[in-house]
Amino acid sequence: MKFRIYRYDPESGKAPFMQDFELDFDPQGKKVLDALIAIKDTLDDSLAFRRSCREGVCGSDGFNVNGKNVLACVTALEGLKEPIEIRPLPRLGVIRDLIVDMAQFYQHYRAVKPYLINLDPEPENERLQSPEQRAELDGLWECILCGCCTTACPSFWWNPERFLGPAALMQGYRFIADSRDQATDERLDFLEDPYRLFRCHGIMNCVEVCPKGLNPTAAIGKIKSLLVKRAL
Amino acid sequence: MIPKRTFDAVIIGGGGAGLRAALQLAEANLKVALISKVFPTRSHTVSAQGGITAALANVSDDNWHWHMYDTVKGSDYLGDQDAIEFMCRNAASAVYELEHMGLPFSRLDNGKIYQRPFGGQSQNYGGEQAIRTCAAADRTGHALLHTLYQRNIAARTQFFDEFFALDLMRDEEGVITGVTALEIETGQPWLFEARATLLATGGACRIFRHSTNAHINTGDGLGMVLRAGLPLEDMEFWQFHPTGIPEVGSLISEGVRGEGGFLVNKEGEKFMSRYAPNAKDLASRDVVARSIAQEIRAGRGCGPHGDYVHLKIEHLGAEMIKARLPGIRELSMQFAGADPITDPIPVTPTAHYMMGGIPSNMHGQVVAPVRTGPEEATPGLYAVGECACVSVHGANRLGGNSLLDLVVFGRAAGMHMIEYLRENPIPRPMPQEQVDKSLARLARWDKKAGSETVAGLRAAMQKIMQDHCGVYRTEALLKEGLELLDQVEARLPDAALSDHSRMFNTARLEALELENLMPIARATLVSALARSESRGAHTREDHPKRDDDHWLRHTLYFRAGDQLDYKPVRLKPLTVETFQPKERTY
Numbered sequence: 001m002k003f004r005i006y007r008y009d010p011e012s013g014k015a016p017f018m019q020d021f022e023l024d025f026d027p028q029g030k031k032v033l034d035a036l037i038a039i040k041d042t043l044d045d046s047l048a049f050r051r052s053c054r055e056g057v058c059g060s061d062g063f064n065v066n067g068k069n070v071l072a073c074v075t076a077l078e079g080l081k082e083p084i085e086i087r088p089l090p091r092l093g094v095i096r097d098l099i100v101d102m103a104q105f106y107q108h109y110r111a112v113k114p115y116l117i118n119l120d121p122e123p124e125n126e127r128l129q130s131p132e133q134r135a136e137l138d139g140l141w142e143c144i145l146c147g148c149c150t151t152a153c154p155s156f157w158w159n160p161e162r163f164l165g166p167a168a169l170m171q172g173y174r175f176i177a178d179s180r181d182q183a184t185d186e187r188l189d190f191l192e193d194p195y196r197l198f199r200c201h202g203i204m205n206c207v208e209v210c211p212k213g214l215n216p217t218a219a220i221g222k223i224k225s226l227l228v229k230r231a232l
Numbered sequence: 233m234i235p236k237r238t239f240d241a242v243i244i245g246g247g248g249a250g251l252r253a254a255l256q257l258a259e260a261n262l263k264v265a266l267i268s269k270v271f272p273t274r275s276h277t278v279s280a281q282g283g284i285t286a287a288l289a290n291v292s293d294d295n296w297h298w299h300m301y302d303t304v305k306g307s308d309y310l311g312d313q314d315a316i317e318f319m320c321r322n323a324a325s326a327v328y329e330l331e332h333m334g335l336p337f338s339r340l341d342n343g344k345i346y347q348r349p350f351g352g353q354s355q356n357y358g359g360e361q362a363i364r365t366c367a368a369a370d371r372t373g374h375a376l377l378h379t380l381y382q383r384n385i386a387a388r389t390q391f392f393d394e395f396f397a398l399d400l401m402r403d404e405e406g407v408i409t410g411v412t413a414l415e416i417e418t419g420q421p422w423l424f425e426a427r428a429t430l431l432a433t434g435g436a437c438r439i440f441r442h443s444t445n446a447h448i449n450t451g452d453g454l455g456m457v458l459r460a461g462l463p464l465e466d467m468e469f470w471q472f473h474p475t476g477i478p479e480v481g482s483l484i485s486e487g488v489r490g491e492g493g494f495l496v497n498k499e500g501e502k503f504m505s506r507y508a509p510n511a512k513d514l515a516s517r518d519v520v521a522r523s524i525a526q527e528i529r530a531g532r533g534c535g536p537h538g539d540y541v542h543l544k545i546e547h548l549g550a551e552m553i554k555a556r557l558p559g560i561r562e563l564s565m566q567f568a569g570a571d572p573i574t575d576p577i578p579v580t581p582t583a584h585y586m587m588g589g590i591p592s593n594m595h596g597q598v599v600a601p602v603r604t605g606p607e608e609a610t611p612g613l614y615a616v617g618e619c620a621c622v623s624v625h626g627a628n629r630l631g632g633n634s635l636l637d638l639v640v641f642g643r644a645a646g647m648h649m650i651e652y653l654r655e656n657p658i659p660r661p662m663p664q665e666q667v668d669k670s671l672a673r674l675a676r677w678d679k680k681a682g683s684e685t686v687a688g689l690r691a692a693m694q695k696i697m698q699d700h701c702g703v704y705r706t707e708a709l710l711k712e713g714l715e716l717l718d719q720v721e722a723r724l725p726d727a728a729l730s731d732h733s734r735m736f737n738t739a740r741l742e743a744l745e746l747e748n749l750m751p752i753a754r755a756t757l758v759s760a761l762a763r764s765e766s767r768g769a770h771t772r773e774d775h776p777k778r779d780d781d782h783w784l785r786h787t788l789y790f791r792a793g794d795q796l797d798y799k800p801v802r803l804k805p806l807t808v809e810t811f812q813p814k815e816r817t818y
Contacts, residue, residue, distance in 0.1 A: 009733065010735050041685075041691075042687070046730065046739060050270070052270055052275075052447055053276065053447075055566075056566065057371075058273070058274040058275075058279070059273065095417060095735070095736055096736040115385060116382075123332075124328075126337070126344060127332065128342070128344065130343050131338075131340070134339045141375065144374070175334075181334075
């Protein structure tokens with residue numbers, strides 16, 4: 001199989017380049033991550049990339065494969081056009097090869113206060129939540145923070161420091177939507193900002209690339225409609 | 233001189249156990265650093281699926297005594313009953329605490345936390361199936377890990393993400409004074425000085441070729457402990473989960489059978505009723521794994537090579553599968569090419585969990601015999617989670633008890649560390665020769681020429697462990713495995729990397745990980761060879777019976793000379809009567 005992989009070695013003083021690899025590999029049932037590991041194990045141990053769970057739940061191995069942001073570990077090799085072109089996620093700084101600097105992405109995540117705020121005394125047992133109330137969280141809490149959506153978003157490309165991006169906004173809404181959370185107003189105050197939230201123009205790249213099948217655009221839409229309702 | 237940071241406490245590992253302990257310390261306003269080789273939500277806790285067990289009695293009549301009985305029985309009586317009582321007693325409050333933190337548990341119609349049946353659970357000491365495992369769909373580990381990480385953000389825990397811990401610094405009096413660690417992005421080694429160090433580095437199933445574990449599960453804390461001259465406990469006990477996807481290894485939760493799924497062989501027979509007439513598909517994991525292995529051996533396996541069986545859930549219906557088992561469906565479609573709404577899932581026993589580990593007590597203190605005397609706590613050193621052996625899981629862990637272990641003992645260790653730090657306010661000097669030794673170990677991988685590769689040696693080790701230390705073991709098989717491992721270990725000094733860069737050198741990381749895995753594989757083979765009985769997950773075909781007269785005791789493995797020592801099982805619980813060992817049937 002033929003691969004073309006983005007290489008950058010910060011210690012070499014050289015500019016990034018695309019390197020071709022040819023791997024003797026049966027793609028049947030195998031994923032892009034399997035091929036990357038085989039390249040590292042047998043051809044070039046200096047190829048650097050993050051990986052952990054290898055089953056699409058930890059969010060380590062988001063890369064741009066043949067032009068689309070994907071998780072390498074759940075992306076089948078079969079059917080991909082060769083040479084398979086693998087690049088780091090767009091827009092973030094590259095540390096080395098396929099490893100990007102996620103600091104900005106995590107900072108936006110932290111900015112939305114991604115934790116339950118409830119100042120009532122804790123009950124002896126669980127707080128009650130109906131299955132319907134709990135269903136409001138489905139499609140939100142499953143986010144694995146891989147960064148595929150945010151780095152596919154043109155609004156983030158233009159304003160990476162100020163626009164929070166789809167992943168962080170969806171986690172912001174995850175707590176607004178939680179019947180146990182008491183900080184909706186505070187959260188909306190923070191989000192009501194021409195950049196943090198309103199740079200989203202509903203382009204929906206995030207929805208197209210999310211490897212977990214989540215819909216950040218819908219979550220952002222719900223924040224916007226809450227803001228409208230609040231203003232009325 | 234290498235740069236140094238000083239904290240009250242250092243925690244190694246950002247999974248559920250490390251995060252829970254960090255939270256306790258950070259909320260007590262102590263200066264705590266959490267060092268993790270991956271961003272914390274990439275830790276393997278995220279892969280836990282089915283749930284966390286606690287006798288909340290939201291669905292079936294229940295209490296912690298029954299949970300305790302099931303856990304003792306599940307452990308094949310090797311679990312320490314004081315620690316098991318402690319865990320089961322504290323289970324409900326630990327789960328409520330997670331709920332209060334915001335964990336998005338699935339809910340029952342009355343708004344309470346959803347619970348599902350899991351293997352080895354009973355009411356009334358071995359009676360009807362209990363419904364005890366609390367779940368967030370089939371992504372409970374994800375929910376738990378993210379919730380704990382989020383709480384730590386709120387508590388302003390100081391994270392050192394993508395730092396790889398190298399060695400424990402142990403002074404002449406045996407006190408742990410911190411660790412050396414490598415900043416992965418820059419390649420800079422650091423000294424982390426702390427009066428208390430907690431290991432929460434997770435499991436090590438990457439010693440096997442096929443495992444449900446993440447690539448990162450390389451037992452780094454165990455390697456550190458062995459290098460510090462401390463022992464490992466019960467390393468012969470590795471859980472083979474009955475239902476992993478063949479070749480790939482991905483886990484298919486026991487919750488699938490809890491929700492009504494069942495196993496069939498190629499003849500379509502629900503074979504579990506032959507092996508466990510009462511509990512059937514919800515027998516303990518060791519029992520189900522052996523049953524599947526038997527079916528495959530008898531030529532009743534499915535597929536072109538007859539090397540797996542089928543797990544069926546079509547009868548549950550699409551709506552239920554999508555609501556309760558969405559993650560399983562996704563994994564099955566991605567890795568087995570089967571949509572469980574219409575097709576059976578191929579499954580086979582797969583290395584999943586390390587019951588043994590760093591010997592610790594229920595406060596998380598690492599305990600070891602001192603010279604010829606009884607065991608004592610190692611000052612300044614703690615271990616919790618899968619890397620630790622408390623032992624609450626004994627010879628076989630029950631499903632849903634691992635997430636519980638993380639939070640109960642993460643909290644307990646945090647609380648004990650707060651006390652310890654109060655009583656030991658003065659930091660002790662770092663032993664310089666140990667710092668030098670650690671740096672020399674790191675520098676070893678700068679060697680330019682070598683005839684061996686890290687990937688080659690790792691694959692060789694994994695194959696040995698897969699072939700010689702699987703579900704069924706014999707003396708001959710284990711002996712041969714150990715000889716082969718000797719040969720592979722002897723080649724390790726000849727290994728070299730071609731990548732000698734500093735920044736984000738993942739080749740070097742994999743080399744350091746292999747240096748942790750290799751002695752764990754050895755500890756496993758040596759411990760398994762000595763234990764001439766079958767108990768829990770350790771099945772010796774040449775010694776098919778459990779032998780309480782000789783083997784109702786814990787193994788301790790020391791690296792120096794592959795020495796073994798033993799210590800008694802703590803049969804006396806904290807407040808209740810002992811559950812006396814008896815024959816274990818399901």
